[in-house]
Structure formats: C-alpha cells, structure tokens
Amino acid sequence: MSLKSDRLRGAQRIADFRGDDLRRTYYLLERKIIPAFKEGRIWVASKQALCDQHEHLAAGIWGASKKALSDQCEHQAAGPPLAGTDDDAPE
Secondary structure (H helix, E strand, C coil), X not given: CCHHHXXXXXXXXXXXXXXXXXXXXXXXXXXXXXXXXXXXXXXEEEHHHHHHHXXXXXXXXXXXXXXXXXXXXXXXXXXXXXXXXXXXXXX
C-alpha cells in the first residue's frame, strides 16, 4: 500500500474510517488517544496505524465503533482508498 492511499486527511475522514462521530474523534485526537498528527491545522492519520491500534485494543472497549473499524481494516488493502482521502480541503 502506498503512503498516499494509506493517508486520511481531516478529522471527518478519520471519524468516518473509525465509525465514530466527529465530536468524539476530535476528543480522541486532541488527547492523543488515537494515532494521528497535525499538518498545520489538518489532522492526518494512517489507515494502517488505526487498524493496528484497533487490533491491539479489540477486546471490546471501543463498543459500537469496533465493527465499523473492523470492516474498514478488512477492506483497506483489497479496494481503492476511501473517496476524498487525497483532498487537501480544510476540515
């Protein structure tokens, strides 16, 4: 997988990938609970890093987002990147 296809730019795309709402995602990003960093004002995360963290914590502590993220992780290598992952539009 290329770096370009592994990248999620923007909190909304990270939230969509994780299956969480935007507010919860910002909460987790600001507290460095999920693996991500900022490029200027834009949050950036790796799909692989999110999947690795999910696998590590998959003991059920993520509740409802667990299945959504599992589905994303299973399909990330098989299909094209999520729509809009290369869009540089601000959050």
